[in-house]
Amino acid sequence: MRLNRENSGARWRMRPDGPDKVTGSLAYLTDLTAPGMLHGLVLRSPHPHARIAAVRTDAARRLPGVAAVLTGRDVPGLNRFGIARQDQPVFCEDRVRYVGDAVAAVAADSLESARRALELIEVEYEPLPLLDDPEQALRPEAPPLHPEGNVLHAKTYRTGDAGPVFASCAHIVEETYRTPRQMHAYMETEGGLFVPGPEGGLTVYAPTQHGRMDRLQLSRILAMPEERIRVVSSPIGGSFGGKDELNVQPYGALLALASGRPVRIHNSRRESVRAGLKRHPMIIRMKTGTDANGRILAHRVSIVADTGPYASLGAEVLNFATEHAVSAYRFGCVDAESVSVFTNNGMSGEFRGFGGNQAVFALEGQMDRLADALGMDPWEFRRLNLKTADEPGPFGQPIARTDGAAKAWAALAGSRLWRERSAVRTPQAEVPLASSSAAADARDAGTALRRRIAADSAAPVSAGGEADPPWRKIGIGAAMVMHGAGLGFGIPDPSGGRLALRQDGKIEAAFGFEECGQGLIATLEQMMIERFGFAADDIRIVIGDSDAVPDSGSSTASRATSMMWRALGLLERPFTEKLLEAAAKACGRPSRLLGLGEGGIRDLETGERIVAYEALAGRQKEPIVCEAATRYPAADTDIVGAHFLYSYAAVAAKVEIDGLTGRVRVLEQFHAVAAGPVMNPQGYLGQIEGGSAMALGYALLEEAAMRRGQYVTNNFDTYLIPTIADAGGPVEVAAIEDLPEGDEHGPRGVGEIGSVGLAAAIASAVRHAAGAWIDRLPIDPALLQEARPFEKAAVIGDE
Amino acid sequence: MNDDTDLGAPEAEPLWESTVNGRPVRLRVPQAKRLLDIVREDLGLTGTKRSCEIGRCGACMVLLDGAPVNACLTMAYQCAGRDVVTIEGIAGEEELHPVQRAFLEEGGYQCGYCTPGMIVSVKALLDAIPDPSPEEAEEALSGNLCRCTGYGGILRSVLRAIEKGRGGS
Numbered sequence: 001m002r003l004n005r006e007n008s009g010a011r012w013r014m015r016p017d018g019p020d021k022v023t024g025s026l027a028y029l030t031d032l033t034a035p036g037m038l039h040g041l042v043l044r045s046p047h048p049h050a051r052i053a054a055v056r057t058d059a060a061r062r063l064p065g066v067a068a069v070l071t072g073r074d075v076p077g078l079n080r081f082g083i084a085r086q087d088q089p090v091f092c093e094d095r096v097r098y099v100g101d102a103v104a105a106v107a108a109d110s111l112e113s114a115r116r117a118l119e120l121i122e123v124e125y126e127p128l129p130l131l132d133d134p135e136q137a138l139r140p141e142a143p144p145l146h147p148e149g150n151v152l153h154a155k156t157y158r159t160g161d162a163g164p165v166f167a168s169c170a171h172i173v174e175e176t177y178r179t180p181r182q183m184h185a186y187m188e189t190e191g192g193l194f195v196p197g198p199e200g201g202l203t204v205y206a207p208t209q210h211g212r213m214d215r216l217q218l219s220r221i222l223a224m225p226e227e228r229i230r231v232v233s234s235p236i237g238g239s240f241g242g243k244d245e246l247n248v249q250p251y252g253a254l255l256a257l258a259s260g261r262p263v264r265i266h267n268s269r270r271e272s273v274r275a276g277l278k279r280h281p282m283i284i285r286m287k288t289g290t291d292a293n294g295r296i297l298a299h300r301v302s303i304v305a306d307t308g309p310y311a312s313l314g315a316e317v318l319n320f321a322t323e324h325a326v327s328a329y330r331f332g333c334v335d336a337e338s339v340s341v342f343t344n345n346g347m348s349g350e351f352r353g354f355g356g357n358q359a360v361f362a363l364e365g366q367m368d369r370l371a372d373a374l375g376m377d378p379w380e381f382r383r384l385n386l387k388t389a390d391e392p393g394p395f396g397q398p399i400a401r402t403d404g405a406a407k408a409w410a411a412l413a414g415s416r417l418w419r420e421r422s423a424v425r426t427p428q429a430e431v432p433l434a435s436s437s438a439a440a441d442a443r444d445a446g447t448a449l450r451r452r453i454a455a456d457s458a459a460p461v462s463a464g465g466e467a468d469p470p471w472r473k474i475g476i477g478a479a480m481v482m483h484g485a486g487l488g489f490g491i492p493d494p495s496g497g498r499l500a501l502r503q504d505g506k507i508e509a510a511f512g513f514e515e516c517g518q519g520l521i522a523t524l525e526q527m528m529i530e531r532f533g534f535a536a537d538d539i540r541i542v543i544g545d546s547d548a549v550p551d552s553g554s555s556t557a558s559r560a561t562s563m564m565w566r567a568l569g570l571l572e573r574p575f576t577e578k579l580l581e582a583a584a585k586a587c588g589r590p591s592r593l594l595g596l597g598e599g600g601i602r603d604l605e606t607g608e609r610i611v612a613y614e615a616l617a618g619r620q621k622e623p624i625v626c627e628a629a630t631r632y633p634a635a636d637t638d639i640v641g642a643h644f645l646y647s648y649a650a651v652a653a654k655v656e657i658d659g660l661t662g663r664v665r666v667l668e669q670f671h672a673v674a675a676g677p678v679m680n681p682q683g684y685l686g687q688i689e690g691g692s693a694m695a696l697g698y699a700l701l702e703e704a705a706m707r708r709g710q711y712v713t714n715n716f717d718t719y720l721i722p723t724i725a726d727a728g729g730p731v732e733v734a735a736i737e738d739l740p741e742g743d744e745h746g747p748r749g750v751g752e753i754g755s756v757g758l759a760a761a762i763a764s765a766v767r768h769a770a771g772a773w774i775d776r777l778p779i780d781p782a783l784l785q786e787a788r789p790f791e792k793a794a795v796i797g798d799e
Numbered sequence: 800m801n802d803d804t805d806l807g808a809p810e811a812e813p814l815w816e817s818t819v820n821g822r823p824v825r826l827r828v829p830q831a832k833r834l835l836d837i838v839r840e841d842l843g844l845t846g847t848k849r850s851c852e853i854g855r856c857g858a859c860m861v862l863l864d865g866a867p868v869n870a871c872l873t874m875a876y877q878c879a880g881r882d883v884v885t886i887e888g889i890a891g892e893e894e895l896h897p898v899q900r901a902f903l904e905e906g907g908y909q910c911g912y913c914t915p916g917m918i919v920s921v922k923a924l925l926d927a928i929p930d931p932s933p934e935e936a937e938e939a940l941s942g943n944l945c946r947c948t949g950y951g952g953i954l955r956s957v958l959r960a961i962e963k964g965r966g967g968s
Contacts, residue, residue, distance in 0.1 A: 005905065005955075014903050021911030022899040022918060024846020024886030031845040185946050187850045187858055187912040237848075237912030238946050269851045449933050449958050517910025517947045682906040686948060690909060693949030716855035716944065724950045725937040731951050 001678075003688075003733045008681035015522040015682070016536070017235065017515065028237050029205040030191040034262035037193070038067050038107040040255045041114040041265070042248070043121050044275060045096035045103060048132070048344040048709025049145075050125035052094055052103065060106060060120040065113035067259040069121070070251075071104045074258065077223030081246045083213060087146070088310035088347075090221055090250040096125070097145055097309035098344055099710055100275030107255040107263045132709050134306040134341035135283070145309065145342045152307050152340040153315035155322045157395055157639070162287075162335040165298035169289030173369040177286070177362035178776040180703035181306075182279035183713075184351060185721050188237020190276065191266030194252035201228040202253055207236035209244040209514050210554035211546045221250050222257065229253075234544025239516040240694070241350035242277050244556055245312050270714045277349035278704050280305040280317055280340070284325065284362040294374045296385050299331040299366075303338035303359075305348070312349035314340045316491070319641030320484065321355030325363055326394035328405045328482035328648065329385045344709045350556065352691065352755045356483055357698065361777060364479040364760035368767060378764070379418065382480055383409055389740070393646070394482070397489070397637035400745055404648035404674030405482065407736045411672035412478055412650035417732075418670070420654075421476040421768070471659035471786065474667075477764025478652040481757035484643030485558040485749050486632035491641070493632035495553045497567035499575045501582075501624040505614025506540040507532075511567070512552035513543050513560045518751055519683030520555065524564055526680050531568055532576070535598035538613055550627060558749030559632050561679055562645070565746040570628035578624045583611050586619050633745060647675035647748040651692070651757035655765040662781030664700055664766055667729050669758065674736035675748040684750055685733055691754025693727040699759035700778050701726070815875050819844075820888030828875050835859045835870035838885055846886035846915045850944075857943030860916035861885050867923040869942075886915035889922060897963040898922050898956075907956030909947030917943045921957055929964050931957075 005012045020026035057069045072079050072091035079093070080086040092101045104121050108114040131137045137150040144150055166172060192206025202224065208214045211233035219226040236243065248265045256263040267275070287300040303321055307314035318340040326334055351357075371381035386405050393399035412418055487493040498510040509528055515521050521541050528539050542548050552563060576596055583601035584591035587610050595604045600612035617623070635644040654668040671688050678684045701720045705712045713719040739745075763774035770784050812827040819842060826841055835852075838844040838861070850858035852871045859870040862884040870885075889896045898921050901907070908914040917940070924931055924939035931939065936957055945953060 012906075015906065017911070018903045018906075018908070019895075021908050021914050022895065022902045023890055024844075024915040026911060027845065028848075028912065030849075031839075185944075187848070187856065187910065187944065187946055189850065236910060238910040240946070266849070269853075449931070449936060449954070449961070451933075517908075517912075519909065686906060686909055686952060689949035689951040690947045691949075694946070696949075715853055716851045717853055721944060721946060722950075723937075723941040723944060724953065725941045727950050731949065 001735050001737065003678065003681055003685045003735045011681050013522065013526055013682065015519060016525055016541070017521050026235060028188055028235055029193065029207050029232065030188055030266045032193040032205050033264060034193060034195055037262040037264050038109055038255070038259055039111040039114045040105060040107045040252055040263045041118050042102050042251050043104040043118050045092065045099055045101040047096055047125050047127055048099050049128040049130050050096050051128055052092060052096065053124035053126055055103060056122040057104060060117040063113060063117050063120060065109040066106060066117045067109065067261060068107045068255050069104060069117065070254055070258055074254065075221060078220040081217050081221060081250060082311050083245055084313055084316060085311040086220070088312070098346060100347060101309070102251065105251040105255055107259050130709050131343050132345055132706065134304050134343050137341045137343050138339065145344070150342045152311055152342055153318050155319050155338045157322055157334060157336045159396065160333045162298040162300050162333045165333045166287070166289050169297050170292035171370060171373040172287065172289040173366055173373060174287040175365060175369065175775055177284040177365060179282050179358040179361060180698070180777055181281045181346065181348070181706065182351065182698050182702050183273065183704045183719055184240040184242030184277070185719070186238030186240060186242055189267040189269055189272040190243060190247040192248065192252055193262060193264050194256035195262045196256045196260055202257060203230045203232065204249060204253060205232045206249050206252065207239065207243050208233045209239055209516065209556050211514065211544060212512055212551055213554060214246060214249055215546045217246050218249060218253050222253055231546040232544060234515040236514060236516040240352045241354070241556065244350050244554060245277060247276065269716070273704065273711055273714050273719070277312060277347050277351065279351040280307060280314065280348040280355065280358065282321065282358040284358060286362055286366050288366045288370060290370055290374065294376050294381055294384050296329060297332040299326070299334050301325045301336035305338070305340040306343050306345055307340045308343060308345050308347040310347065312347060314348060316641060317350065317355040319488070321359045323394045323484060323641065323643070324356040324359040324482065327360065327363055328387055328480060330387045330391065345706050346704065346711065352694065352752050354557070354752065356756050357695070357759065360479065360481055360756050361760045361763065365763060365775065368764050369773065379413055379478055393635065393642060395637065395639045395642045397635040397639060397642040399635060399643070400633070400645050400743070401740055402674065402743070403738070403740065404646070404736065405480070407738065408648045408650040408672045408674045409480065411734050411736060412652055412670065415652060415670045417476060417652045417654060417668060418478065473657045473659060473769040474654065475657070475765040475767070475769025476652060476654045477761050477766070477768050478650065479757045479760035479764060481649040481651065481753060483558070483647050483753040483756055485562065485645050485647065486634065486643060487557055488641035488643050489634045489637050489639060493553060493634065494551060494629065495563035495567065495631060496550050496627065496629040497552060497564060497571065498550045498625065498627040499571050501579060501613060501617050501620070502540070503617055503623060505612065505617040507534055507538050507613060508540045508542055510542040510549045511564060512549040514555040515543060516555065518687060519680055520560055523561055523680040523683050527564060527568055531572060533596050533598065538599060553632070558751045558753065561747050561749045562745065563630065563632060565679065566630050567628045570630060571626050575626040578626060582620060582624060583616055586611050586616060645745055645748055647673065647750065647753050649673045649753050649757050651761045653758060653761040653765045655762060655769055657766065657769050657784050659784065659786040662783065662785035664762065664779055664784065666696055666762060669729065669731045671731065671754065672734045672736060673750060673753060675750050675753065676739050677737045677747050678735050679747050684735060687750045688733045688754035689731050691752065692731060692758045693722050694755045695758035696727050696762070697722045698777060699762040703778055815879050817878055817881055817883055819883045820885060830874065830876040832875045833871055834861065834873040834875065834878050834883070837875060838870060844885050844887050848912055848915060850912070855944070857916045857920060858913050860919040860943060862919060862923060865923065865926065867920050886919055889918060896922065898925065898960045901956045901960035901963060905952055905955040905959050907948065907952040913943060913945045917945065917953060921960060925960060925964060930961060
């Protein structure tokens with residue numbers, strides 16, 4: 001189904017959190033203040049690698065208005081954090097390993113006093129040798145950044161000896177792909193309010209993707225039982241994986257407890273860039289060979305990931321990248337060897353797509369290059385090598401059976417955009433660009449603006465328009481995506497939820513998930529309405545508060561929608577039965593004649609409302625509560641990180657290249673996404689469109705550049721994310737909802753998959769337009785500039 | 800430039816008088832205090848968001864005499880005596896502004912953090928040009944960054960707001 005408002009009918013709903021967002025009345029956690037609150041700031045290392053000889057805080061402590069100055073000596077519990085491995089210091093005591101490393105923190109009665117106090121802290125550093133290149137860090141002579149060396153994690157997956165198989169290949173493609181350090185660039189920087197309780201407890205108001213994980217981590221750091229810490233973690237002004245790990249929470253919590261007063265912290269953008277996570281830069285080498293007919297016989301992969309100074313989720317990201325460097329294709333023999341390496345660069349970690357973005361860019365590059373070597377249509381080449389529904393997953397593990405790959409492939413093959421590709425000659429397409437000139441013909445916005453954003457009315461590439469300058473080139477490319485969801489085998493992945501009829505008559509749905517903007521609240525509300533027949537007004541959604549929600553696991557890994565669907569499935573019968581039994585008691589009719597409906601319990605036959613939920617609640621001594629515990633399904637395997645549920649996407653992009661400037665502009669996109677039934681059309685469309693804009697930035701604009709361990713892009717003046725002018729072209733999203741008969745797993749999440757494939761599709765389109773193979777992101781315009789353009793006749797014209 | 804050196808002494812501050820969301824406001828604030836901090840801290844209007852603080856992202860966009868400006872780049876002395884409208888002043892007494900309704904109906908937002916600034920810019924655009932061309936819309940909104948939506952929903956919201964302005968539904 002083409003996903004849009006018109007096709008969705010009544011299922012296109014206004015988000016419950018919408019009115020507060022469009023009026024500015026929604027209080028984000030970084031908007032909160034408290035009477036008598038202090039302002040917290042963190043002192044971070046100016047050096048990417050140094051020994052700390054001394055820290056002197058006396059002068060800062062003496063400054064009027066300063067309530068607390070803390071260093072590593074002031075951490076009562078574990079002076080380390082990390083979701084998977086606790087190796088990142090809250091405060092460094094003897095050594096700093098990157099420019100975001102914290103050494104001290106202050107709380108003062110004004111931001112100005114806090115700034116002055118930071119300046120008064122004296123830290124003596126002795127710079128140490130810098131390791132800013134992951135390949136250098138792997139050399140035996142490289143100084144170790146950690147006692148166990150510079151390798152965070154190595155992952156090997158080998159099905160056989162690829163060496164002899166390559167000898168029998170008719171075509172072999174070898175390439176090294178490099179991907180950039182991408183910044184999440186959520187609009188709300190990290191921050192929050194930290195309020196000490198009257199009896200030693202603490203309330204934390206700070207955005208995170210897993211409030212209960214923050215509570216666990218803070219409990220370790222503060223040496224405080226988890227029950228005494230309340231974490232309020234939603235709403236969130238964007239996260240994309242970047243706020244899953246702790247950021248300012250340890251400092252806010254420690255300062256609040258030390259001073260006994262509420263403390264507010266809100267990172268500047270510069271500090272957010274400096275301390276925050278980024279997508280792992282990777283160097284991916286691939287050697288892939290086929291027989292003379294185009295069947296892939298062998299695939300060798302080597303990945304070197306720059307994980308920065310501490311673990312965070314670097315090992316898990318590497319496992320994911322390795323798995324998705326194999327993806328949905330049938331390789332005769334796979335030989336993959338990956339390593340995640342510590343350096344003194346910025347922190348790398350979790351980011352939407354989780355290593356799949358890097359791997360798919362490389363893998364799809366191989367597919368295009370092999371098809372080219374074979375003289376085959378690149379999409380047909382993929383079909384030939386795609387696994388069928390009954391074949392195992394990337395690591396040979398059993399996976400949930402779906403035809404998603406084949407269906408996504410076919411949807412793209414039949415798309416208007418892909419069929420249009422045959423009209424474009426490669427590599428020097430001489431086709432007029434109709435879409436930019438078409439816009440100018442009508443002042444009437446209803447026509448021009450609609451054409452700008454609606455794929456079905458986009459001006460086609462066709463001859464006969466006004467003459468197009470010869471330095472403009474058009475190309476269309478495509479990529480396949482397979483994307484695993486859930487945390488994967490070997491990682492506990494519990495979830496659950498709770499339904500209750502509360503005293504005020506509201507049906508309360510409580511989940512330990514977070515609203516990062518993805519539309520989780522709206523999706524949950526829609527599921528409650530569609531599954532149970534409640535009205536929106538009957539429902540209260542409770543999320544993002546560790547005191548009020550059950551354990552649902554993290555809002556990551558495209559897992560939340562699946563887990564809400566699963567938990568509601570488990571709760572449907574018991575909760576319905578309890579409500580109907582209570583209603584039967586109240587009205588004296590048998591429960592089998594009653595059903596749930598809008599506003600209250602109804603007579604199944606007449607539809608007449610028998611008892612309102614509020615009245616029903618009033619008759620109960622105890623609230624009616626049902627709780628479900630479940631877990632994300634995992635593969636039956638022994639390979640850590642291997643997934644069981646996958647979604648698939650086929651992505652096509654049409655680009656225009658200006659040969660004078662080398663700039664690439666994306667004109668149009670097509671996404672076919674096979675992820676099971678659509679729970680929330682507006683949310684689904686938003687995830688694919690929004691994810692793809694992130695991939696567009698990854699392909700064309702974004703790199704958090706570092707020089708000698710220091711960020712050189714510190715804000716949005718030099719770190720460019722797509723603007724409306726960069727990303728406004730028509731995007732068609734086709735949702736493939738079919739699942740095989742008997743599938744028990746329902747909707748697969750779509751939070752990540754939209755962010756994965758477009759970069760590879762753009763690289764493919766650039767090759768189609770200009771003949772250049774892209775092996776590095778973001779695409780360097782210099783590569784696409786025609787040599788010495790001002791000497792070329794093209795500029796001067798024919799006169 | 801005035802020669803105040805002690806910015807911490809409130810009695811040294813000049814009186815700042817402006818109209819904010821239709822109401823007269825009188826405050827003693829430093830001449831160089833950012834409008835962003837005045838509306839968020841002094842007036843408690845937190846719908847205006849802080850994000851890049853260098854005028855690149857538009858999260859703090861407000862209207863100054865009807866024209867969109869980044870509140871992070873506007874100092875008190877630059878807007879004294881003028882008419883300031885923040886996101887809190889966009890809606891009418893009874894109902895939302897058509898631009899706000901359009902965003903709700905089309906889903907032109909996700910996390911919502913850029914949304915107040917975006918809506919302020921869209922309102923300014925449509926006040927000036929009721930029927931903007933795609934180029935005019937892109938030009939007017941390219942100072943408002945959104946990381947969530949990919950701008951598709953935002954453009955559909957703009958289109959819907961244009962239709963509402965024409966008396967459409």
